[in-house]
Amino acid sequence: MGLYSVKSMCAVVEARRFTEEGWSVPQFLRPILPSKIALFLWQVQKNRIASKENLEQRGVVLENGASCIFCLSTTETVAHLFLHCPQIWMLWTAVLQREGIMWSIPESVSTLLAEWSLLRKNTSRILWELIPYALCWGIWMARNNVIFHDKLFDAEVIWESHVFLLFTWIRAWWKDCPYDASQFERGFSKIDLTAKVSVRPLIPWKPPQGTILKFNVDGSFQSGRAGIGGILRNSAREVIGEFSRKVEVKRADEAEVLAILYALLFGQQFMIVSVQIESDSSLAVDWVSETKNRPWNLSNELNMIDYLYPLVACCGVSHILREGNMEADELAKEGCSREVPIWKYVGQQG
Numbered sequence: 069m070g071l072y073s074v075k076s077m078c079a080v081v082e083a084r085r086f087t088e089e090g091w092s093v094p095q096f097l098r099p100i101l102p103s104k105i106a107l108f109l110w111q112v113q114k115n116r117i118a119s120k121e122n123l124e125q126r127g128v129v130l131e132n133g134a135s136c137i138f139c140l141s142t143t144e145t146v147a148h149l150f151l152h153c154p155q156i157w158m159l160w161t162a163v164l165q166r167e168g169i170m171w172s173i174p175e176s177v178s179t180l181l182a183e184w185s186l187l188r189k190n191t192s193r194i195l196w197e198l199i200p201y202a203l204c205w206g207i208w209m210a211r212n213n214v215i216f217h218d219k220l221f222d223a224e225v226i227w228e229s230h231v232f233l234l235f236t237w238i239r240a241w242w243k244d245c246p247y248d249a250s251q252f253e254r255g256f257s258k259i260d261l262t263a264k265v266s267v268r269p270l271i272p273w274k275p276p277q278g279t280i281l282k283f284n285v286d287g288s289f290q291s292g293r294a295g296i297g298g299i300l301r302n303s304a305r306e307v308i309g310e311f312s313r314k315v316e317v318k319r320a321d322e323a324e325v326l327a328i329l330y331a332l333l334f335g336q337q338f339m340i341v342s343v344q345i346e347s348d349s350s351l352a353v354d355w356v357s358e359t360k361n362r363p364w365n366l367s368n369e370l371n372m373i374d375y376l377y378p379l380v381a382c383c384g385v386s387h388i389l390r391e392g393n394m395e396a397d398e399l400a401k402e403g404c405s406r407e408v409p410i411w412k413y414v415g416q417q418g
C-alpha cells in the first residue's frame with residue numbers, strides 16, 4: 069500500500085468538488101467538518117462503502133451472511149443500513165420530531181442529503197446541516213462495533229454519539245462557544261450559532277483607567293485536569309501580580325468560577341482595592357453578576373465571591389473575548405499540571 073492519508077485523499081476528492089452527481093459538501097461546513105467524515109458521507113451517497121451487499125457483489129464470502137446486523141431481517145444495503153432499517157429510521161424520526169416535522173422515508177441517502185436543508189425549522193442552519201454527517205458516522209461506528217468488537221446494538225448509543233459529535237465539532241470550530249454538552253443534549257432549538265458566524269473584529273486587551281487595576285482570569289479544563297490563572301495589571305500595562313495553579317473540579321465552568329474567586333482572594337490578601345475582573349467565560353460572568361439561575365453545586369464559591377466583592381472594592385466582573393485574555397489563558401493551562409502554585413504579588417513600580 070502506498071502512502072495514503074485521509075487529507076490527501078480528500079484533496080483529490082475535493083478537487084472534483086464532490087459534484088459528480090449533484091451533491092457536494094456545502095462550503096460553509098468545510099471548516100467545521102473533519103475531512104474524514106466528509107469523505108465518508110461522500111462515499112455513502114455514492115454507495116462506495118463496504119456494506120455487506122457491496123462486499124458480496126465483489127465476491128467476498130461473508131461468514132455470517134449478508135443480513136443487517138441491527139434487525140437481522142434483510143440484506144445490509146447502504147440505504148437499509150443508514151435509513152430503512154427500522155432500528156435506524158427511529159433515530160431519523162426522533163431528529164425530525166425534535167424539529168417538529170413529519171417526513172416520509174426517502175429512498176436513498178443522496179435523496180436525504182438533497183432534501184435535508186429544506187426540512188429545517190428551529191435548529192441553527194450549520195448545526196442542522198451537520199446532523200446527517202454525525203448520525204451516519206454514529207451508525208457506521210455502531211455497526212462496526214457490533215460486527216468487529218462483539219458489542220450489542222444500542223440505538224441510544226448512536227443517539228448520544230451524534231449529539232456528542234456535533235458538540236465536539238462545534239466546540240473545535242468555535243472556541244468561545246458558550247454552550248456546554250448538556251445544552252446540546254437538551255435539544256438544539258436554543259443553540260444559536262449566529263454569534264460565531266458573523267465575522268467579528270479582533271478585540272485586544274485594554275488597560276484599565278486611572279488607578280483602577282484589572283485582573284484577567286481564566287479557567288482551563290483538559291483531559292480531566294483543571295487549572296486557573298490570573299494576571300493583574302495597571303493602567304500603564306505593568307504586571308503587578310499573577311497566579312497559576314491546579315484545582316480539583318469536574319467541569320470547565322467550575323474552573324472559570326474558581327478563577328474569579330481566586331482573583332478576589334488575591335485582592336483581599338494583598339489589600340488591593342478598585343479591581344476590575346475580566347473573564348472569557350460568559351457563563352461564569354453571568355453567575356457572578358446575577359444571583360438567580362446560579363448552579364447549586366457552585367453556591368459555596370459564588371457566596372464567597374459575593375462576600376469578597378465589596379472587600380476589594382471590585383468594580384465589576386465583565387466578559388472579554390478570548391483573544392483579549394491570552395495571558396490568563398496561558399496561566400490557566402500551565403496551572404493544570406503545576407505542582408507548586410504561582411501566587412505572586414510584585415506591587416506597583418514608581
Ligand SMILES: [Zn+2]
Binds near residue numbers: 139141152
Ligand atoms: Zn436492519
